Amino acid sequence: MRESYDPAAVERAAQQYWDERRVFAAREDSARPKYYCLSMFPYPSGRLHMGHVRNYTIGDVLARYMRMQGYNVLQPMGWDAFGLPAENAAIANSMPPAQWTRQNIAYMRGQMKALGLAIDWEREFATCDAAYYHWNQWLFLRMLERGIAYRKTGVVNWDPVDQTVLANEQVIDGRGWRTGAPVEKREIPMYYLNITRYADELLRSLDELGGWPERVRVMQANWIGRSEGCEISFPYAPDTRAAVGVAGALKVFTTRADTLFGVTFMAVAAEHPIALAAARGDPRLAAFVEECRRGSVMEADVATQEKKGMPTGFHVLHPFTGEPLPVWVANYVLMGYGEGAVMGVPAHDERDFEFAQRNALPVVTVVGSPRGAYQEALAPWIGAYAEHGELVNSGQFSGLGFQAAVDGIAAALEVKGLGRKRVQYRLRDWGISRQRYWGCPIPLIHCAGCGQVPVPDKDLPVVLPEDLVPDGSGNPLAKTPSFYECACPKCGGPARRETDTMDTFVDSSWYFLRFACPDDKTRMVDERVDYWLPADQYIGGIEHAILHLLYSRFWTKVMRDFGSLKFGEPFTKLLTQGMVLNHVYSHQPPGGRKRYFNPADVYTRRAQDGAQIAEVATADGPLRVEHEGLGKMSKSEGNGVDPEGLVARFGADTSRLFMMFAAPPEQTLEWSDEGVQGASRFIRRLWHAVHGHVSAGEASRPVAGTLTREQRDLRRVAHQALAKATDDIGRRHHFNTAIAAVMELLNAVGQFADASPQGRAVRQEALEIAVLVLAPITPHVCHALWQGLGGPGPLIDVPWPKVDSSALAQDFHEIVVQVNGKLRGHVSVPANSDEATVREAALADERVRKFMDGKPPRRVIVVPGKLVNVVV
C-alpha cells in the first residue's frame, strides 16, 4: 500500500471495483434473510444539499452494515420528479420542465455516485417516466370504480390577476407571489381520495408500528384526530325557515354535549347556506362574507387571524328548551371541517368565551367545575372553566357528571330525532387535483353527452406532453388542444380530456413498491414485491412525519384491499432524520417579489450603532438582506449547501465520516463545516497506523492466555470498541459514538509500542476491527486498508466481526463513592466482590471518612459494579 493517503485515487479504485462486479445489484434469494433499506427519494432540484448527504449516508451505513451481517440487501434510488419547482424554473428559464428535471437528475445522480452509495442503480426510475405514472392512472381508475376516488368541489387559492390557482407556498402575506394581488378563495371541482374511510384503521394500526418513533405515531394520531361526541340538530326558527325556504335544522358536532344548556349562540362559516341566505338581504353581512372569502386557505392563517363575527339576524331553536338562539357568521369556523357550524358555549370553551366577550353575548354556566366556575361577566378565562364537572342549570340533566350527562343527552336527542352519538375525525379526504402542468395526468375524459368517462385501460398511460413551457398564468395543458381534444371512449363524439394533474404525493405514495419490479411492463406490482416488501428500514426527514407517511400507509392499505399486496403497512422501521438547518436570508423590494439569498453569499458588518447588518454583493452594489432565522435546507429558501466542494477537497469518505460524526441522525443539525479537518485527520492517522504496521511485515493471530498486561489491555479496548460500535450502529443508529469508540481505539493503538510477534498480532487484530467497524461509514478507504492489512477476500464480502467476550473480562472494578450524593472518592475492588465487601471498602476510604465527619452512616446505597452512596 502507498505511504500517503490519496482519497481521489482510493475512491476511484473502490468504486470501480464495485461497479465492475455489480456488487450492489440485488436479486431475490430465498436462502438469505432480505433487508430492504429505503431512503426517501429526492426531488431533483438541481444539486444535492447536506440534508441529502445526511439522509443517504445514514441509509448507506445501515445497508452496508446489514450486508456485513449476512442479509440480502436492496438499496434502491429514484426521483420524485414531478412538482412545482420545475415549473418555476421553466418560467424563469423558458425551458420545458422535463428538460430541466432530466438535467438535474443526471447531475444529482453523478453526485450520489461520487459519494459511493451502495445503490442498485439498475432499478432507478423517475416518477415523470410514463412507464411509472401509467400505474398511478391505472390505480386511480380502480379507485374510481370502487368509490374511493370521487369528485366534489374544493376551495383553492385564486390569483385574480394571473387567473391561476396558487399553491400555499405561492401565497405570501395573502398575496400572489408573482402579481402581488390579494388572493381569493375559490371553489372548483376536484377529485378526492376517500382516506377518511381508512381513518380508523390508520389510527389503530399505529400500534403495530413498534419500529417507528413514538413522536411520529403521536403526530399521526393527532392528525387523524379521532373524537367521540354528538351530532346535534338545532331546528330552524321561523325567520331562518323563511329565508332558506325549507324547514330544516342546523347540524353541529360537539365533544361537549354536556354543555348543551350553556349554548348562547351558534356560529357558521361564511360559506354556509344560512350565511349566504342571510347575506342576500343584508349588504353589511354580504360585505363581511366577502371579506371572509379573501385571504388564504391555510389553517395556520385561519387559526391566527383575528376572530371576527357578525350576526345573521336568524335564529335556530334549542333542542330541549326551544329557546331561539342567534346565528352568527364567524371567520374561524371552517366550511370544510365538520358541519361548517359550531354551537357556542362561552362559559366552558375558551374560543367561544372570547367570541362572546367581543360581541357582548350572554354567558351561562352549566358545569360546576371543582376548581371554580365562571361567575363574573368580565372575569378572565381560566383553564378550569373547560373542565368536566357536575351539571347545573341543565333541566332534567342537572346533577349528572360528564359521562352520564353526555349519555343522557344523546339518548334524549335520539328520541327527539335531533341528534345521536357519533365519532368524528379531524382527518379530511385527500384532494389530489392540481391545476398544473408538470404532474401525472388524471385519466378522465369529459363528454357533453356521456359525462365523466374513464380512459380505457388499453389507452393508458395518458402521456404528458414534455415540450410545453408554462408562463405562470393558468395550466398550459388547458391551452394545448392537441392534448385536451379527444374522442369520447363511449360514444366516439368530440370530448375534452381532463387537464388537471395529480398531487405529487400520489407519485411518492407507492414508489417503494415499484423498486421491487421496475421493469414489469404489464403489471403495477408483481410477486417480487412479496419478497422485498414491506421495507425493513425507511429513512427520511422528520418533516414528512405526517403527510407523505400517512398517504403511503393509506395507499398500501387500498392496494391490499384490491388484492395487490399481502401487507397493510409499508415500512417496518422508520428513522426520522433531523433536518440540516442553515440561515435564511431574504430581500423583498416594496411591492415586489421576495428573493432568497444563500448564506454563503451573505456577509455581515456592524452598523455605527452596533447592530448587525447583512448584505450581499450585487452588480448595483451592496444589497441589505434580512435574516429570517434558521430553516431547513431547501430550494425555495435558497439556503442549501452543495456537498460538491467538500467531496472535491476531502473526498467522499471524509464527507461521510464528518456528517455521521456531527450528531446522531435524529437530531436537528445546524450546518457548519468546522471540524471537517478533524474527520480528514482521523482517516489519515488510521491510514498511517495501518501503513506503519504492515510495512514491518506480516503479523500472526494473538494466542489467548500468553498475553502481557498491555497486550490484554489493547485487546480489551478493541473488543469494547467493537461491542459498542455494534450496538451503536445496529440498534441505536448512533453513528457518532461508534466513530468515537474507533477513535479511542486508534488512540490506544498509537500508545501501544510493542513490536514483539504477539504485540504485532494484537495490533493487527485491533486495526482489523477498526477497519471493519468503519467499513459501512468510510467504505472506500476501508476497502484499500483491508487490502493493505492482507485481510481475506475483498472487504465488501467480509462479515461483521464477532466480539470475543473473554477479551472484555476485567479483574478489578473502579467503584465511585459518594457522601450525601456528592462524589468523594474511588475504590478499586475485585470484580467478583459481594455487596458487603464493596460497602466495607467504601467506608474505609480515607476521603470518604473525612466527609462523613465522624457521623455514623444513616444509609448506604450500593449499585453493584458502579457506585456507593453513603448518607449521613
Next chain:
RNA sequence: GCCCGAAUGGCGGAACUGGUAGACGCGCCGGACUCAAAAUCCGGUUCUGGCAACAGAGUGUGGGUUCGAUUCCCUCUUCGGGCACCA
C-alpha cells in the same frame, strides 16, 4: 392558534434503564520538529477561588419527586418541524 420536538464548556456533541456531567472531535493555549511556514507529534483546556493540594458552583427558567436528576413530573422562555397545493 393547534400538534410534535429540542436546549449541556468557546463550538459539534457524550452520559443508552435515575448512579462519576463534559467521552470523542473542533477551536484555542503551550511544547517538539523546521531557516521559516504548513503538516505531524506531545501536553493542557467547564467556570470561580487557590502556587498547589483542594474547595465551591454548574446541564435554558422557576418549582417538585428522590439517598442521588442532564435523565422523571409541573410552569415558563427561546429555537426548530408540521398544519392538508413546497417536497
